Amino acid sequence: MSHGFCARALLVAASLLAAFSLAQAQTGALLDRIKAEKKLVLAHRESSVPFSYLDPQGRPVGYALDVCVMLAKAVQRSLALDRLDVSYLQVTPANRIEAIEKGRAHMECGSTTNNAARRQQVAFTVPHFITGARLLVKADSPIDRIDHPALKAAVSTRNTTPLAALRKVDFERQLKLDIIEADDHERAVEMVEDGRAQAFAMDDVLLFGLAAGRPDPKALKVVGKFLTTEPLAIMLPKDEPAFKKVIDDEMRRMIYSGEIQQIYRRWFEQPIPPRNVALNLPASYLLRDLWKYPTDQMP
Incomplete structure (x- = not known):
């Protein structure tokens, strides 16, 4: 078998493989x-x-x-x-x-x-x-930013970018927050309502939606500047x-x-x-x- 034939056969095989x-x-x-x-x-x-x-x-x-x-x-x-x-x-x-x-x-x-x-x-x-991450707090809370003195414990949902952003801001600004991980958004809102946390960090649109779905939508408010762009x-x-x-x-x-x-x-x-x-x-x-x-x- 000639080298030329082998080369042509290999070329044809390669072409067929590429087409496949x-x-x-x-x-x-x-x-x-x-x-x-x-x-x-x-x-x-x-x-x-x-x-x-x-x-x-x-x-x-x-x-x-x-x-x-x-x-x-x-x-x-x-x-x-x-x-x-x-x-x-x-x-x-x-x-x-x-x-x-x-x-x-x-x-x-x-x-x-x-x-x-x-x-x-x-x-x-x-x-x-x-969207971007902001804070959900009680309507009567004085907290209006991440570094407010009244903010001691903040919650966010496990494995989310707002949780990572919250940790990053806490570290960079040396806020020394107690950061709590919730299994889902519903549990995080409940922690704010019952006082286990003063704020819930999450995408602001989700916070508006979660607040609107509570028995008293006006009992919660969204505050603060964006921590992230999502x-x-x-x-x-x-x-x-x-x-x-x-x-x-x-x-x-x-x-x-x-x-x-x-x-x-x-x-x-x-x-x-x-x-x-x-x-x-x-x-x-x-x-x-x-x-x-x-x-x-x-x-």
């Missing part, structure tokens, strides 16, 4: 599984109002859930499926990343910040919200470019068509469960600017 790899990438292992099983799992939260929470009947609802339902329909269209069974998995801040990493859910529909550390484990699509985005499995492209393309379509703005107004400007109270939070200038040039690339 390209075809596989265009479909993607995850999309193949979804197409075969006709099943998609959405991870949701228990009390991340108004993004992802349980209504009085125990059903998962919220802004991020509505966005994810649209994304699921896009996956169904892209795979030309006659049906796609969508199921729900409740997660917490502590296990949400693992749920996506281990394949127990295909999208996490909540209030998760897209940051560099998390991008080592998972992927994110275009943000659906931009781009919140739907979390996706890492290294699934074909699946991510379907999701990213649909996010951009919803933004450019104005559909996501309609979903936003439903959850942030109109009365919502459980108490039919409106948050009255129009889209911030940061979010409006992001939606002019939607991207998943976050600093």
Whole structure:
């Protein structure tokens, strides 16, 4: 066998392998599984109002859930499926990343910040919200900032960026706060209400939503300057470019068509469960600017 023939054979084999790899990438292992099983799992939260929470009947609802339902329909269209069974998995801040990493859910529909550390484990699509961490305190509290003398104990939710920011500020300013970790947002609010903590550090939009859902919404208030700037985005499995492209393309379509703005107004400007109270939070200038040039690339 000549060297020329061997070289040509190797070139042909390499070309076939490259073509196979390209075809596989265009479909993607995850999309193949979804197409075969006709099943998609959405991870949701228990009390991340108004993004992802349980209504009085125990059903998962919220802004991020509505966005994810649209994304699921896009996956169904892209795979030309006659049906796609969508199921729900409740997660917490502590296990949400693992749920996506281990394949127990295909999208996490909540209030998760897209940051560099998390991008080592998972992927994110275009943000659906931009917020920042502030403080929730009792309405009669004098506390109006993180370094107020009356603030001795502060709580935040385990495995969240506001908790990390709270620790960072406490260290840098030598505040010597007693920092408490709560399992979820609901428990953190209860700690403020019963006096175990004087403030709850969390994304301000979540704080407004949590306060609106309490028996007496006026008993709590949101105070202080932003401790962080948080781009919140739907979390996706890492290294699934074909699946991510379907999701990213649909996010951009919803933004450019104005559909996501309609979903936003439903959850942030109109009365919502459980108490039919409106948050009255129009889209911030940061979010409006992001939606002019939607991207998943976050600093």
